[in-house]
Every structure is written in structure tokens, then in C-alpha cells.
Amino acid sequence: MGSGGSTCQISAEGPAGVEQRLEALRGRLPPVLWSQRGLRKLYLSGAGLRDVPAELAALRHLRTLALDGNELLEVPEALCHLPCLAYLYLGRNGLQGLPPSFSRLQSLRCLWLEGNFMGHFPRVLLGLPGLRSLQLGDNRLARLPSALPRMAALQGLWLYGNRFQHFPPVLLRVAQLRVLDLDRNRIARFPDLRSLAGLCLLSYDHNPVRQPPCVADTVRLVGNGALEYMEAREERLRDQQHREHLEEEEEEGAGRSPQDDGSPLLEDAP
DSSP states (O other): OOOOOEEEEEEEEEEOOOOEEEEETTOOOOGGGGOOOOOOOOTTSSOOOSOOOGGGOOOOOOOOEEEESSSSOOOOOGGGTTTTOOEEOOOSSSOOOOGGGGGGGOOOOOOEOOSSSOSSOOOGGGTTOOOOEEESSSSOOOOTTGHHHOOOOOEEEEEEEESSSSSSSSGGTTTTTOOOESSSOOOOOOOOOOTOTTOOEEEEEEEOOOOOOOOOOOOEETTTTTTHHHHHHHHHHHHHHHHHHHHHHHHHHHHHOOOGGGGOGGOOOO
């Protein structure tokens, strides 16, 4: 968290893509920000903020807002009134939860909440069906809600550095997941994950699991034993493809007529 006692560089970007460099002094934002109603991106990372002025709600075209690395103990209410907000960074603050009004952010696509003090999964997120990427690493989570599959667009879920002692079974019903990060938890056993047909990357490092999880052949693994597992898998797949190729050649050879091999027919010989 910032100290709130020094000058910090912040930046803003308007509809033309022109970036402005401004200064936040002792955790206070420059008033000129709130008169720029066309802002699309606003980066206030590490500015020592303990709150955000209500004038933020006037930036109704804002799509990206970075408030990570500040001293926020609660989500500013003004933030929940930004109808176009799609990318929101709230990592490394002092947040323990999200307010009910957070459900107003129906345009939200990617949310970063890493490095906070979340002891429970924020259920208000279940009302954001368009959320694709959710970063909840380095919090205090031990379970996930049974209604998680309601987040039908969720493709990336980062849960590293939490307090899971068992693999959350509800994840087996989030079939559209592509990236799942469970590093640095306390999971000793993983179920068969081949039912997650869309999964591309599974990270399970620094868990007390003894062998790599069982996943589809297209999944990249990160964790203890993963490299050896994937090398053996690649060799098995190469052997399988080689056998299939030989079988195809044999089938083609068995079905080929004498005219096909390029040799003259007996009755055509002189």
C-alpha cells in the first residue's frame, strides 16, 4: 500500500488515445480529472488513496480503471456507477468484500482483486454474467459458492495463495474454463479434470499433491512433475500418430487395384 504522503504520477487517456500525465499529491487527486467527461482509461495505481471522490461517477465513458496498490478498505460507491467499465484493477488494497451495488457493473469483463483480505467469495460477482477473467490470488478463500456456474462467461480464474484444502468440486461444472491457477494452496488430491474440455492451462504448483492431475491431452500443466508428465504425453501422442499413419497406409495399400501401382498389366506386356 502507498504511504499517502508523497507525490505520485497518474495517467489518463481520452477518446483520441492521447495520454495525460498528472500528479496525485498526498493521496489527493487533481480536480481537473473530473471535468474530462470523455476519459476512457484512468490509472491511479499506488497513489496512496484511501477513498475516491464522488465525482468519479461523472466519468461515464470510462472503460479501464486502475486503483491497485492503494489504501482502500472499501470499494468506492462512485465506482459502481460507471456503466461502461470493463477492466477494473483493485488488487493490493485492504478490501474484505464487495458492496451490493457492485452488481451494477454489467459491462465488467476483467476484474483484479489479488492481494486483499477476502475470506469469502464475493457473491455479488455471480450477478455479472459477462465477467470473463477473475483474479482472486493471495486472499483468504477456502471454498467457492455452488452457484459459480452461473458465471457463464468465466474463462480465467486465479485462486493461487488462498486456503483451499480440497479441490473445489464446483469447478468441474464450470465447463468453459480455459485458465485455472491453484498455486500455493493445500490441495493434496485432484479429481479427474478431463471433463473440463475447454481447459488450456492448469497451474497447481506448491500444493502437497504427489502427481500431476489427470487432464486432457491439450492442457498445459505447471507444477511439480508437470514437465516430465507433458514430455511423456508428447511421446505417447507421437507414437499414436505414427501408428495411425501406418494403419492408413496399410488400408490404402490393401484397397489399391493393380493399375494403381504404376506397373504394366500382364495383358499389356509385349
